[in-house]
Amino acid sequence: MKPxxxxxxxxxxxxPYKEPADLPPxxxxxxxxxxxxxxxxxxxxxxxxxxxxxxxxxxxxxxFHFHRSGPAxxxxxxxxxxxxxxxFATRSPHRPNPLGLSVLRxxxxxxxxxxxxGLDLIDGTPILDIKxxxxxxxxxxxxxxxxxKKRRPGR
Amino acid sequence: MKPxxxxxxxxxxxxPYKEPADLPPxxxxxxxxxxxxxxxxxxxxxxxxxxxxxxxxxxxxxxFHFHRSGPAxxxxxxxxxxxxxxxFATRSPHRPNPLGLSVLRxxxxxxxxxxxxGLDLIDGTPILDIKxxxxxxxxxxxxxxxxxKKRRPGR
Numbered sequence: 001m002k003p004x005x006x007x008x009x010x011x012x013x014x015x016p017y018k019e020p021a022d023l024p025p026x027x028x029x030x031x032x033x034x035x036x037x038x039x040x041x042x043x044x045x046x047x048x049x050x051x052x053x054x055x056x057x058x059x060x061x062x063x064f065h066f067h068r069s070g071p072a073x074x075x076x077x078x079x080x081x082x083x084x085x086x087x088f089a090t091r092s093p094h095r096p097n098p099l100g101l102s103v104l105r106x107x108x109x110x111x112x113x114x115x116x117x118g119l120d121l122i123d124g125t126p127i128l129d130i131k132x133x134x135x136x137x138x139x140x141x142x143x144x145x146x147x148x149k150k151r152r153p154g155r
Numbered sequence: 156m157k158p159x160x161x162x163x164x165x166x167x168x169x170x171p172y173k174e175p176a177d178l179p180p181x182x183x184x185x186x187x188x189x190x191x192x193x194x195x196x197x198x199x200x201x202x203x204x205x206x207x208x209x210x211x212x213x214x215x216x217x218x219f220h221f222h223r224s225g226p227a228x229x230x231x232x233x234x235x236x237x238x239x240x241x242x243f244a245t246r247s248p249h250r251p252n253p254l255g256l257s258v259l260r261x262x263x264x265x266x267x268x269x270x271x272x273g274l275d276l277i278d279g280t281p282i283l284d285i286k287x288x289x290x291x292x293x294x295x296x297x298x299x300x301x302x303x304k305k306r307r308p309g310r
Contacts, residue, residue: 004161004162004164005161005162005220005222005253005281005283006159006160006161006162007159007160007161007162007252007254008159008251008252010251010252034291043243047229047243047251049229049230050229050230050242050243050244050251051241051244052230052240052241052244053240053241053244053245053300053301054241054243054300055300056244056298056299056300056301056303057244057297057298057299057300058296058298058299059294059297061256063218063252063254063256065160067160074202074204074205075204075205075207085207085208086204086205086206086207086208086209087205088198088202088205088206088209088285088287089206089207089208089209089212089287090208090287091286091287091289096163096165096202096205096284097162097163097165097283097284098160099162099218099254099283099284101216101218101256101286103291103292103294105294126160128160128252129243129250129251129252129254130243131243131246131256132243132244132245132246132299132300132302133294133297133299134246134299134302135297135299136181136189136258137258137292137294138293138294138295138297139213139214139258139288139292139293140293141213142212142213142214142288142289142290143211143212143213144211144212144213144287144288144289144290145209145210145211145212145287146208146211147287147289148211
């Protein structure tokens with residue numbers, strides 16, 4: 001066995017979406033769906049001191065465990081598409097390491113609870129890390145490969 | 156013990172920086188330092204098929220293990236600062252879960268080797284996941300809290 005690394009949840013998501021099926025794939029979500037989608041991230045008390053200073057940031061990067069994903073696949077067919085793509089060219093949850101990443105808007109902080117919008121996570125999702133979103137994460141003139149084809153109007 | 160999750164490296168970084176000390180903190184790097192900083196990410200052959208389609212993206216999100224980090228801290232003093240901040244309000248490697256994230260420019264792909272720039276990782280860093288950088292990761296009108304204070308000119 002190759003050397004691995006073990007991570008422990010530092011918190012949990014409180015979301016109106018209780019099951020994976022409650023969340024539309026981004027390409028099929030109504031306009032502004034995720035913008036309006038709000039919830040909370042509760043950080044466990046052992047880690048609460050690590051949040052100090054986060055409230056000054058408008059956006060946070062949330063790393064989480066895709067705890068409801070199926071077996072890992074190397075090729076996946078994205079929702080609404082017919083051609084399989086390499087899983088690392090998609091944001092599919094069925095990854096060799098089921099690590100998820102979302103950039104969320106930080107609406108406020110009440111102690112160890114973060115109010116967020118842009119939420120695309122289901123209730124109970126284990127949180128592994130929170131990072132501030134900075135200018136270095138914001139790239140211009142991006143190309144988005146297969147995602148750029150067959151775009152729906154208004155997106 | 157709380158339930159945890161175990162991840163295995165899917166690849167490794169080939170970088171000109173051999174030690175953590177070889178990399179300047181972003182706030183102290185010369186202008187365009189990271190833009191010019193290039194290297195490779197080698198994905199292990201078991202996972203190579205997962206890369207198909209990634210070459211169409213200009214930027215990738217790389218999740219890695221901070222394998223040279225010290226013990227976790229909840230408060231850290233960022234380089235060049237005097238005030239301690241919660242670790243989740245910083246990009247410090249000394250995190251409860253030593254997970255790192257960099258958004259890199261994808262210059263090209265040669266089989267299971269990705270040529271990248273923007274590299275801020277040391278040689279031998281274990282890679283846990285690669286994701287395409289999409290429009291949903293690009294946020295406008297961001298506020299960056301304590302980072303916005305005491306900015307150096309030209310940054």
